[in-house]
Amino acid sequence: MRNETDRNGMAVGDVSAAINAENVTKAFGTGKDKILALNDVTVAIEENEFFTLLGPSGCGKTTLLRLIAGFDHPTIGTIKLHGKDISHLPPYQRSINTVFQSYALFPHMTVAQNISFGLEMLGKPKSDIKETVAEMLALVKMDELRNRRTDQISGGQQQRVALARALAPKPEVLLLDEPLAALDYKLRKEMQIELKRLQHETGITFIFVTHDQEEALTMSDRIAVMEAGRILQVGTPRQIYNHPEERFVADFIGSTNFLSAEVVSISEGDAKLKLSSGKVVSVKLPSGMVPEKEVTAVVRPEYAYLHTETEKNGDLSGKLENIVYFGTDTHYHIRLPDQTLFVTRRQNQREDAETFAVGLNVDIAFKPNSIQILRD
Amino acid sequence: MKGNVVLVSNLEADAQRRATRRSWLLSAPALLVLFFAASGPLLIVLVYSFLTSGEYGGIVWKFSTEAWFNVVFIRDIFDDSLGLADAHLRILWRSTKLSFITTAATLAIGFPTAYFIATRPRKSRNIWLFLVTIPFWTNLLIRTFAILEVIRNKGLVNMLLLKMGIIDSPIQMIFTDFAILVGMTYVYLPLMVLPLYASMERLDFNLVEAAYDLYATRAKVLWRVIIPLVKPGIVAGSILVFIPSLGAFVIPRVLGGGKKMMLGNLIELQFGAGRNWPLGAALSITLLSIVMIALLFYVRNMQNDTDGPR
Amino acid sequence: MTTTVIKKKPFSLKRQPGFGFIAIACFVMLYAPIFILIVFSFNIGENIAVWEGFSLQWYESAWNNEAVKDASVRSLVLALQASLYATILATMAALGTTRTRPFKGLTFIYVMINQPLMVPEIVTAVALLTLFAIIKTITGIQGMVYLVAAHTAFCIPFAYLPIRARLEGMDLMLETAAADLYATPWKTFQRVTLPLMWPGIIAGAMLAFVISLDDVVITEFVKSSGQETLPTYMLGQLRRIITPEINAISTVLVSLSISVVGVFFFIDRKFGK
Numbered sequence: 001m002r003n004e005t006d007r008n009g010m011a012v013g014d015v016s017a018a019i020n021a022e023n024v025t026k027a028f029g030t031g032k033d034k035i036l037a038l039n040d041v042t043v044a045i046e047e048n049e050f051f052t053l054l055g056p057s058g059c060g061k062t063t064l065l066r067l068i069a070g071f072d073h074p075t076i077g078t079i080k081l082h083g084k085d086i087s088h089l090p091p092y093q094r095s096i097n098t099v100f101q102s103y104a105l106f107p108h109m110t111v112a113q114n115i116s117f118g119l120e121m122l123g124k125p126k127s128d129i130k131e132t133v134a135e136m137l138a139l140v141k142m143d144e145l146r147n148r149r150t151d152q153i154s155g156g157q158q159q160r161v162a163l164a165r166a167l168a169p170k171p172e173v174l175l176l177d178e179p180l181a182a183l184d185y186k187l188r189k190e191m192q193i194e195l196k197r198l199q200h201e202t203g204i205t206f207i208f209v210t211h212d213q214e215e216a217l218t219m220s221d222r223i224a225v226m227e228a229g230r231i232l233q234v235g236t237p238r239q240i241y242n243h244p245e246e247r248f249v250a251d252f253i254g255s256t257n258f259l260s261a262e263v264v265s266i267s268e269g270d271a272k273l274k275l276s277s278g279k280v281v282s283v284k285l286p287s288g289m290v291p292e293k294e295v296t297a298v299v300r301p302e303y304a305y306l307h308t309e310t311e312k313n314g315d316l317s318g319k320l321e322n323i324v325y326f327g328t329d330t331h332y333h334i335r336l337p338d339q340t341l342f343v344t345r346r347q348n349q350r351e352d353a354e355t356f357a358v359g360l361n362v363d364i365a366f367k368p369n370s371i372q373i374l375r376d
Numbered sequence: 377m378k379g380n381v382v383l384v385s386n387l388e389a390d391a392q393r394r395a396t397r398r399s400w401l402l403s404a405p406a407l408l409v410l411f412f413a414a415s416g417p418l419l420i421v422l423v424y425s426f427l428t429s430g431e432y433g434g435i436v437w438k439f440s441t442e443a444w445f446n447v448v449f450i451r452d453i454f455d456d457s458l459g460l461a462d463a464h465l466r467i468l469w470r471s472t473k474l475s476f477i478t479t480a481a482t483l484a485i486g487f488p489t490a491y492f493i494a495t496r497p498r499k500s501r502n503i504w505l506f507l508v509t510i511p512f513w514t515n516l517l518i519r520t521f522a523i524l525e526v527i528r529n530k531g532l533v534n535m536l537l538l539k540m541g542i543i544d545s546p547i548q549m550i551f552t553d554f555a556i557l558v559g560m561t562y563v564y565l566p567l568m569v570l571p572l573y574a575s576m577e578r579l580d581f582n583l584v585e586a587a588y589d590l591y592a593t594r595a596k597v598l599w600r601v602i603i604p605l606v607k608p609g610i611v612a613g614s615i616l617v618f619i620p621s622l623g624a625f626v627i628p629r630v631l632g633g634g635k636k637m638m639l640g641n642l643i644e645l646q647f648g649a650g651r652n653w654p655l656g657a658a659l660s661i662t663l664l665s666i667v668m669i670a671l672l673f674y675v676r677n678m679q680n681d682t683d684g685p686r
Numbered sequence: 687m688t689t690t691v692i693k694k695k696p697f698s699l700k701r702q703p704g705f706g707f708i709a710i711a712c713f714v715m716l717y718a719p720i721f722i723l724i725v726f727s728f729n730i731g732e733n734i735a736v737w738e739g740f741s742l743q744w745y746e747s748a749w750n751n752e753a754v755k756d757a758s759v760r761s762l763v764l765a766l767q768a769s770l771y772a773t774i775l776a777t778m779a780a781l782g783t784t785r786t787r788p789f790k791g792l793t794f795i796y797v798m799i800n801q802p803l804m805v806p807e808i809v810t811a812v813a814l815l816t817l818f819a820i821i822k823t824i825t826g827i828q829g830m831v832y833l834v835a836a837h838t839a840f841c842i843p844f845a846y847l848p849i850r851a852r853l854e855g856m857d858l859m860l861e862t863a864a865a866d867l868y869a870t871p872w873k874t875f876q877r878v879t880l881p882l883m884w885p886g887i888i889a890g891a892m893l894a895f896v897i898s899l900d901d902v903v904i905t906e907f908v909k910s911s912g913q914e915t916l917p918t919y920m921l922g923q924l925r926r927i928i929t930p931e932i933n934a935i936s937t938v939l940v941s942l943s944i945s946v947v948g949v950f951f952f953i954d955r956k957f958g959k
Contacts, residue, residue, distance in 0.1 A: 392787065420813060
């Protein structure tokens with residue numbers, strides 16, 4: 001597992017990286033209509049890693065994937081594969097394969113023929129091809145359907161064929177463009193586990209694109225959160241979830257509470273923040289950040305507790321406005337004196353009666369080390 | 377950094393330039409053939425219309441506007457006075473008149489037919505289309521002959537009516553304007569139905585439903601909802617019928633005899649017995665111009681439609 | 687006194703009064719004349735309205751007619767050549783004009799390719815007559831080459847349309863996927879684009895074939911004496927009435943048309959999206 005990496009996830013002089021994107025910018029259109037799909041993106045993706053590009057539609061994740069695959073060239077910047085500059089190489093000269101969102105299976109070929117296509121194009125000997133195809137079919141459990149035409153199999157089966165087809169030529173990197181988007185919930189969950197298993201078994205670097213943050217959190221070794229053509233943060237799922245550094249990241253991943261706070265003092269990577277309630281808390285500063293007087297802090301709902309006001313030593317206090325029961329959890333909506341809404345979450349232990357009532361004045365206490373300052 | 381920008385941007389521009397060049401190369405052979413055997417010769421016709429007629433047909437390379445003059449006017453050979461070329465004008469008038477009526481007739485018959493096909497259940501639609509397409513791909517001559525067989529004096533209609541005692545002597549239908557009209561309507565009907573069908577197939581019947589919901593009667597729905605929505609099909613079909621009608625040659629020849637000439641026959645005459653190639657050329661250019669105007673109208677109409685709501 | 691209950695038809699969204707009737711009448715009208723023609727090609731007598739008995743005599747006499755045979759062969763050879771050349775040219779043109787970024791001159795190419803559809807046949811016929819007259823005097827070349835060239839030209843747009851339609855409907859991703867799987871542009875064309883284009887190419891070729899076979903006006907003007915095709919022969923035979931022989935020939939041609947259209951629809955159903 002990775003240790004704490006720097007903001008861009010790139011260790012300087014890192015030659016073991018499978019893919020290096022360096023200062024990549026992609027512009028579409030000219031003059032006034034110019035759009036920067038990617039804006040000075042730099043990222044290093046390691047060997048044998050399940051790396052996810054996560055972001056809303058239009059953030060540039062698919063564009064970056066296409067640049068790595070070779071379907072388009074960067075306007076500025078380079079793409080490197082194991083240290084070798086491939087920016088100008090056509091896709092058929094890159095040892096990188098893609099699983100397309102629409103699968104793009106060849107309708108005039110059978111399952112087996114689709115899978116063998118890449119190997120045929122590479123000029124592999126017939127016996128090798130036969131062997132590899134059998135291997136792939138077993139890997140994705142599609143042996144019985146090998147001679148079926150691809151327009152006669154189900155969506156989930158097509159997806160597996162697309163996967164096998166891209167893995168057969170044993171590429172150095174596998175790109176997956178929202179491959180699970182068209183599947184129903186149950187199938188998607190199954191395939192998530194399958195993909196993770198495949199990546200471990202084959203040891204091939206997987207670069208996965210999705211807009212589903214839950215999917216990203218469950219499957220990835222590392223995630224790059226993207227928005228409007230930029231990479232906002234790179235890190236492991238835990239890092240991204242517990243230590244979001246940008247407002248967008250905090251908001252996009254899970255739900256969170258935003259608090260405005262005043263910086264009282266700074267010393268050696270720690271800052272003392274005064275919350276709206278007047279309480280002063282100590283928070284670790286993100287590396288290299290020089291905060292302004294006013295900052296935004298975030299706290300995840302599940303890291304905050306409610307007490308009745310009798311205890312009176314909470315970090316914040318307010319009026320309980322709403323209690324929402326979710327079966328597994330209960331959410332509490334508290335209106336703070338400055339009119340901000342604060343939500344806490346509690347996992348229901350067993351069928352006990354609700355101890356809180358709407359209208360009550362309550363205290364909120366944060367778990368230690370659960371506040372994060374945003375770079376904003 | 378600046379050098380880097382120029383270098384990689386060129387990569388894109390290069391790829392685009394290569395793609396465009398490839399497109400031209402691939403299209404070139406077809407374009408060449410078409411230029412020499414279709415478009416190019418039209419220029420020759422234009423040139424010819426400004427030359428002098430040769431003694432035994434053909435042309436003499438001497439500039440003259442006589443041909444254009446003769447399209448509309450006639451110079452009396454005896455007293456050199458000017459008169460209108462009656463024959464020509466009558467033919468021009470007949471061509472235009474018959475083309476318009478044919479277009480209207482095919483629209484009147486074709487609209488319900490296309491609508492009928494478009495409202496059949498999806499499975500059977502193909503069969504109906506198949507039935508409409510077959511006459512379309514049957515030889516023009518054969519279809520014209522078929523009509524001839526039906527409307528001539530000893531033809532089907534007359535013989536039936538005579539047999540049934542409804543008439544005493546055959547009705548003269550052949551060799552009249554009416555015959556040409558029937559022939560053109562019959563032959564060009566599929567050309568109206570197919571584009572109309574294409575438009576109607578895309579019709580969103582939810583809109584019709586909404587209209588009924590808002591108290592419209594059937595007639596109102598037809599007039600205010602359906603027809604405006606299939607306007608592109610109506611225009612396309614009209615153009616597809618009007619243009620060949622205007623330039624019809626075979627149909628007036630077969631069904632009109634030698635007497636009822638249309639523009640196409642008049643043109644042919646100049647290259648045959650009439651021996652006036654420049655005049656034939658001028659008449660051809662005239663025909664072409666009318667067609668171009670009709671096409672322009674069509675294109676203008678299509679552009680307007682894409683601006684408005686679909 | 688009995689009260690009658692008037693049974694009203696349930697409301698049908700799509701029904702328009704009278705349309706069904708006109709439509710059916712239209713179909714009847716479309717087919718009746720052709721049907722008559724076919725039926726009476728088997729008639730012993732010459733008179734259209736008097737059925738004298740079944741006979742294949744007209745087919746026989748047409749079959750034995752040297753002029754008919756000559757014209758048929760010429761028509762077929764011409765149509766085969768024209769459709770072959772037109773299809774090849776149209777395929778290349780379709781590849782060059784479909785799914786590309788709009789570039790300067792694309793509209794020009796469209797106009798040129800579709801031009802035979804927009805210009806009345808008589809005008810094209812006249813234009814070709816004048817051009818070929820000049821070429822003949824200059825070079826002295828005679829023969830079928832002029833007809834072949836003329837037919838190829840006006841068949842191109844007919845071949846082009848179905849091929850282009852097929853190409854446009856093809857998933858762009860498929861060729862991207864092929865490139866991703868190490869196929870060079872040529873290999874991609876060979877193994878992915880072309881196989882998927884075939885139904886369109888075949889449809890285009892058949893259309894071109896039928897169009898060439900059917901042509902009357904242009905052929906009539908461009909041909910030299912002795913170069914009769916079936917349609918021009920039939921036109922020449924027309925003397926106020928139609929001989930039953932013509933009926934027979936017509937019937938054969940109609941069956942040919944039906945078969946071609948049938949195959950066309952079959953292909954469309956099997957390979958269409």
